[in-house]
Amino acid sequence: MPTRRLFVLAALALLWPASPARADTAADTLHALNAARAAHGVAALRKDARLARAARGHSRDMVANGYFEHVSPGGQGLRERVSHTGWTRHRPRWRLAENIGWGTGGLATPQAIVNAWLNSPAHRRILLSRGLRLVGIGVSSGTPRGEAGATYTADFGG
Numbered sequence: 001m002p003t004r005r006l007f008v009l010a011a012l013a014l015l016w017p018a019s020p021a022r023a024d025t026a027a028d029t030l031h032a033l034n035a036a037r038a039a040h041g042v043a044a045l046r047k048d049a050r051l052a053r054a055a056r057g058h059s060r061d062m063v064a065n066g067y068f069e070h071v072s073p074g075g076q077g078l079r080e081r082v083s084h085t086g087w088t089r090h091r092p093r094w095r096l097a098e099n100i101g102w103g104t105g106g107l108a109t110p111q112a113i114v115n116a117w118l119n120s121p122a123h124r125r126i127l128l129s130r131g132l133r134l135v136g137i138g139v140s141s142g143t144p145r146g147e148a149g150a151t152y153t154a155d156f157g158g
Helices: 023-039 050-063 077-084 108-120 121-127
Strands: 007-015 096-105 134-141 150-157
Touching: 023 108, 023 121, 023 134, 023 150, 050 077, 050 096, 050 134, 050 150, 077 096, 077 150, 096 108, 096 121, 108 121, 108 150
Parallel strands: none
Antiparallel strands: 007 096, 096 150, 134 150
């Protein structure tokens, strides 16, 4: 039986500035995120196209370049990825956070990833934050280790 793996990593940044998987995987992930938030009395997240663009790009990049970090080997982090989409342009104050994860086998499903985030204090804090109301989800086929599976990025904004 193949080994199943699941890895998650979280980052939270308070910023006050002067081949991808099927689209329904992202929708299923949003549904699982919002079910978890509802179970804890937190308002549903709204999907955001610009945050999703940043998240999709990061998931693809991690798979293509074999790394699992919030900062790319070239030094680009969450703030830079989201800024390139124009998301921060007309927001005088904003907050960003990111959860990433990858899994193989049954641990590569949206529900398994969301469950892993809920079982990690840092991920849970981000996922259930009342101040983060928007999300973009990027899911890429494959893992940073070159295995069959899926790699997830959830970029949250508020």
